[in-house]
Amino acid sequence: MKFTLTMIFVVLAQFTFADENGSGKKTADENKAQANGNLAPLNEKVLRTNKALKSYNEEYLVAPDNKAFAQSPEGHWNFRSDRVTVEMAKEDALAGCNKHVRPKESACVIVNVNGEWVQPPQ
Structure with a gap:
């Protein structure tokens, strides 16, 4: 027993x-x-939606390098990984993110590259 x-x-x-x-x-x-220390901070200035935060922590961080995470100020987001170069990852993430941007909304910017936060242009 x-x-x-x-x-x-x-x-x-x-x-x-x-x-x-x-x-x-x-x-x-x-x-x-x-x-x-690259777990996404709970900061609306970086990742604006819960879905983006979840995807970042559960998918993006463990994805192969040569990866980039893009986001718009309205909260649209996309990431791409396992590209030949980091520049290709950035281009593909921006293209995927901008597909969801409506007219009169701001374009997406890269916010993270290979797990490192990037300061978006002001």
Whole structure:
């Protein structure tokens, strides 16, 4: 009986503490991002929507390098990764983001490159 209860506890503990990749361990990219302090700040001046913040933390940070994250002041966003060059990633992220920009709205700008925040033009 003790053995069964112990095994149930161990299984539940592993399940409870496992992260999204199911291993209970962070990936190398997640550790790198956390060590560099690159988890997105909850700051409307950087990422304007909850969907953008979630995508940044769950998808963008663990995506392969040569990546860029673009966003418009109205909250449209897009990112591209695993490009041949960083410049290609920037171009593709801007193109994807600007597809959603309506007339009279501001164009998208790059806000992050390879996990590093970029100061948008003022």
